[in-house]
Amino acid sequence: MLIEPVELVGVAELGAVHFIAIGGAGMSPIAAMYAALGVPVSGSDQADSPTLAGLAALGIRTHVGHDATQLGDAATVVVSSAIRETNPELVEARRRGLRIWHRSTALAALMLGRTGVAVTGTHGKTTTSAMTAVLLTGAGADPGYVVGSALTATGRAWHLGGGAAFVVEADESDGSFRQYPAAIAVVTNVEADHLDNWGTPAAYAAGFVDFATAPGVVTVVISADDPGAVALTPAIRRAGKHVVTVGESAGADVRLSAIESTQGGSRAVLTADGDRGDLVLAVPGRYNLHNAAAAYAVGRALGLPGAALRAAASGFSGTSRRFEPVAEIAGVRIFDDYAHHPTEVAATLTAARGMVGGGRLVACFQPHLFTRTRDFAGEFGRALALADEIVVLGIYPAREDPLPGVTGRLVADAAQALATGPVHYVETLAGAAPALAAIVRPADLVVTLGAGDVTRVGPELAGLLESIA
Missing domain, CATH: 3.90.190.20 (Mur ligase, C-terminal domain)
Structure with missing residues (x-):
């Protein structure tokens, strides 16, 4: 089933918010950010975990197991695509007529008033969104961000930030990536997946075009090498979006060359408008150089200097569960x-x-x-x-x-x-x-x-x- 976009409401207008499956990797960072903004937050999960303990330390009322009484005085209930309609808390929320949001909507509300950067793709979106956060931070932009896996360096997958930019990992699996109010959209690659939700490869690919051509999108950073991404680029250009291509292809706007492996890492020469120099990573893999090039392109689109962004890339030490x-x-x-x-x-x-x-x-x-x-x-x-x-x-x-x-x-x-x-x-x-x-x-x-x-x-x-x- 695909998640359709809904109208957003500012976080301050939501009242108390209850998260079902609050301990999940996709839910816990959003809940933590809501609490940091002063929103009364509660949540439940099927099993106890260190994540629940960490959320409780932030003042969030957490519960182990699901029960209708745990909604308390919540005015808004947040669910993920994994929550079944028979969940007793969701059943009670519907009975009360509460506002029920998918997690993507709750995340999108955090982007209101910021310069949104939404990173998607069949592969690499967690690493690319995390790299974007690290590069923007290293270049002095102090972005807000929510990514799908904790940064190895900090142990956290979220940061409110004081700068204008707000970076999110945008999940394409259920169509929810179309919800985010992004000014900059990033597409790492497009290859058929999640056909249980999308039905056909063509429908899946069309979803990426919808994502990249949404009304608020100004700039689209997209692979110059991936066949699936290349096939969609003309439609994105026809929609009037400013397209920045990244990769090894000769015509890429942000081009990688002289790629080599290093001891536990990788490096390349990066060439872009007005900037050329080494891109050195502490993580291995050609694909990570491509991810870093996309993150660099986001920084340049935000007006940050290329040399500072390249220097910041060396500080990326990975995320949880990514090699x-x-x-x-x-x-x-x-x-x-x-x-x-x-x-x-x-x-x-x-x-x-x-x-x-x-x-x-x-x-x-x-x-x-x-x-x-x-x-x-x-x-x-x-x-x-x-x-x-x-x-x-x-x-x-x-x-x-x-x-x-x-x-x-x-x-x-x-x-x-x-x-x-x-x-x-x-x-x-x-x-x-x-x-x-x-x-x-x-x-x-x-x-x-x-x-x-x-x-x-x-x-x-x-x-x-x-x-x-």
Whole structure:
């Protein structure tokens, strides 16, 4: 189901606000910002967590479990796309006739009165929005921001900021990216995904055009290299938007050249109007240089000096679950990554390959969603075949119910047909770390991949390796 835009109301006019599933990565930063602005905030989540404790420390009334009585005197209720209509708090909110907003609307309200920057794309939107926040901050702009994953340097995914700019990660999966009042729109790439909501690749692509040509958008930063983005650029130009292209193509407005890997990082020469110099990152991967170029283009659109933006890029140390180091035990390096689309898996493993050295690249992948697994099992197998040894887990369902015949084994079989090394299928998450512990050896680099709870596997593997070291 697609989320349609609604009319925005200023945060000060919302009354008390209750967030259902307040502990989620997409909800907790918004709730924290509302509380920081003096709004009475409450919220509930299905399980206790450090996030709930952190929100409570900000003065937010938090609850474990969902119950209609927990709405209290709320005038506005905020939900995410994952909340089912049967949730007792949502049922009660509808019965009372309260204002019910999707999380994107609650986030969009924070942008009112600011110069909005909305970053979207099938891949890379979390890193690009985080890089944009870091580059603007380093160049002295003090932006507000809400991104999908905590910055490694600060441990936070949000900042109110005192400057004019406000940066958000705009989720295209449910169409909610069309809600944001942005002056600058960023499109990192466009590749078919989330067809359970959009129906067809053409409809999905058209949603990006709607996003980029919204009435308030002045400047669109878009990839000059990605075929899906390039295909949409003429329609965006016809809508009268100022388009800034970024990438390695000869005609890119912000162009990358002389790309190379460094020890744990990457670098390129960046050339743009009136500026040319080194772009040096402390994170690996060609794709991260592209993300940084888009962030740079946003800064230039806001009038910031190119040299200051390039210098600030070196201060970006990553975000949670984006090729994040977990541990190094007994000569085995363990990383964790959020990659959950075939293109993302391939990009992450390609970057990891450049860091392996004399060992092997071991991938542990947990498919996310039954529909995505059904639609892209073959593509996942092709991407995973970039690793030397592969462990595939059962599907993390998230919001979906099972589909007949769709299991993680579809991905494992696809990988087995193409891989040069062993492929193992482990149905349960509990079996993942023991399976990895049995196959890894010194000098190996292990990457856990997926958008579900596979993030637990890395620390569990580290614990097992430490116990037998």
